[in-house]
Amino acid sequence: MLTRTHSQTLTEQLAALFSERIRNRLLAPGARLPSVRECARQHSVSPHTVVAAYDQLLAQGLVEARRQRGFFVRQAEAADRAEPAARGAAPAAPVATVLAAAPAAPADASTLIRGMFHRQSDKPQPGMGVLPPDWLDSSFMPAAVRRVTGPAALREFSLQYGDPAGDASLRASLAQKLAGLQLPVTPAQIVTTVGATHALDIVSRTLLRAGDPVMVEEPGWAVEFARLEALGMRVLPVPRRADGPDLAVMQRYCEAHAPKLFVSVSVLHNPTGHCLSPGSAHRVLQLAAQHDFHIVEDDTYGHLAPEHATRLAVLDGLQRVIYVSGFAKVLAPNWRIGFLAAAPPLVERLLETKLLATLTTPALFERALAWCIDQGQLRRHVERIRLRLDGARGRAVKLALAHGCTLASEPAGLFGWLDTGVDTDTLTQRMLDQGYLLAPGSLFHARRQPTTLMRINFATAQDAGFWKAFGRTRDAMR
Structure with missing residues (x-):
């Protein structure tokens, strides 16, 4: 959450938040940023604060304004070329002249990989593709x-x-x-x-x-x-x-x-x-x-x-x-x-x-x-993981169903394929603000397209706090 401090304004905090996500590819090149109004509502700030933050991102060469469409993350090569010149240049188009844009798309395929190295928070991450470290620990x-x-x-x-x-x-x-x-x-x-x-x-x-x-x-x-x-x-x-x-x-x-x-x-x-x-x-x-x-x-x-x-x-x-x-x-x-x-x-x-x-x-x-x-150490270790995963699968499925999801496939193995009932690209960005990394269904298609599906990791999707935040966010989207 953004907080008022003497050392950093709300505008600077918001610009830094988006800058970090862009540099870590949690917002991919070509991804659309939230509209000014939507961003203001999500972060409980004024539209003027969002306008100023987006102006900073434009000046840094990290985003570009497309008239009548919104604000988009620049391609990495273009951003690298633009950044030195942009430090002393005015934005190509003032933020206030760009109309409201749709919510941002999540990052590309590297998002989940980078998420293993750049954790969003200490909270369980249902979108991750690996088992928790304590599951793998052994003597x-x-x-x-x-x-x-x-x-x-x-x-x-x-x-x-x-x-x-x-x-x-x-x-x-x-x-x-x-x-x-x-x-x-x-x-x-x-x-x-x-x-x-x-x-x-x-x-x-x-x-x-x-x-x-x-x-x-x-x-x-x-x-x-x-x-x-x-x-x-x-x-x-x-x-x-x-x-x-x-x-x-x-x-x-x-x-x-x-x-x-x-x-x-x-x-x-x-x-x-x-x-x-x-x-x-x-x-x-x-x-x-x-x-x-x-x-x-x-x-x-x-x-x-x-x-x-x-x-x-x-x-x-x-x-x-x-x-x-x-x-x-x-x-x-x-x-x-x-x-x-x-x-x-x-x-x-x-x-x-x-x-x-x-x-x-x-x-x-x-x-x-x-x-x-x-x-035989590997065999016994895997048997223990299977038993633990069976229990986690049952608990995660129960929580998912209780919070309005439906099963798109029969639960098995490490992953669950769920229908959330809302666009999971938008859901991913909103949950990211709360410290949770999701795996939206669009990432699992050769040509990305909107979908209500998402993948969860049964081992990391047993946290009731996550599901409460998920339910609130999904209901707000509806």
Whole structure:
């Protein structure tokens, strides 16, 4: 809340608030700021204060005024160029001449990632995509690191590069773990990566060239849409249903565009929580064989799912499917350990891409993870998280329903997909003022569009205070 102080006026406080959000990309380039009247109401200040604050943002080159439309965050490059000159220049158009604008859109795909590093407050953050640190805390991880960092081992890890494919002991442990999923692979078919996102990037850079069409499930992981577009790919969104992707849409894409790749989250899909059915999996593999495209299966959330859940890689035997997973979600986010598994002829190409980007990956934490897997520590740790998540899911769903939300999909895994009944882009900005970061549904579409849906993290959505604030804000919007 803005407060009157001797050191900073209300105008300066309001301008600083928007400036910080713009610089941290909590307001993305192109996002529209609230209208003068709406902003004044939200922050309990006069319209004159808002006008003066927006004038400061204009002078700093952070926003631009579009006549008859409102105020918009400038593109980063334009803002960088404009800022030095703007310090001594008048705004391009006075704030008072611009008519009321619609509420601001939330930030782009990087918002949720940046939110992990720039927390809005000490309050629980229902929009986050990770488990709370206290859920991940354990005594066995420090023990694992101590076990593999004796003087000789530490010297080996520090003074020479490791195996480009990854630590041999970890790849052996992963091969054994995948066998438990009925996916028989050899250690030579596995390449370790700097997290699962790095694995997805290696696959894209190996199999695709700029302009290639790629099918991606929608709603889907916001970062994946952004990453593929940054690489110059043509993103073809495939509607995701409860049993799998819309096969009719995939068929039309195959006939019209000849896509090179399909990116899928078969198990505990983000954000809906859906799991692929065997029938849909069989048909997807038929399409891949018929139209000659690869499939990358992102099994990041598979740790939280039953082992018998349907996986494309298992049915396909890694002929066309590249399997990707990691451990940041359930074990140690800062260890940044992921991996991919593929058919032998493709592994060398994937490894070549890894070599060009990172040479190798740090072996110390990989060796520690291998010990955690071999000793059964990881399995027991995940079982505890599953039990805790089951309880959190029930409580979060009860609170969501009590505050007027409806379930857009059956609750499962880490995420809930809810219908709020109001535009969640606007809701996100208003809740941000109260210290809560949400994940609006528009972030999970290849082309952002208004929606009443939002994703919640069951582990961080159990706070009654959040839901009370949510209810008040939503009712005010209505």
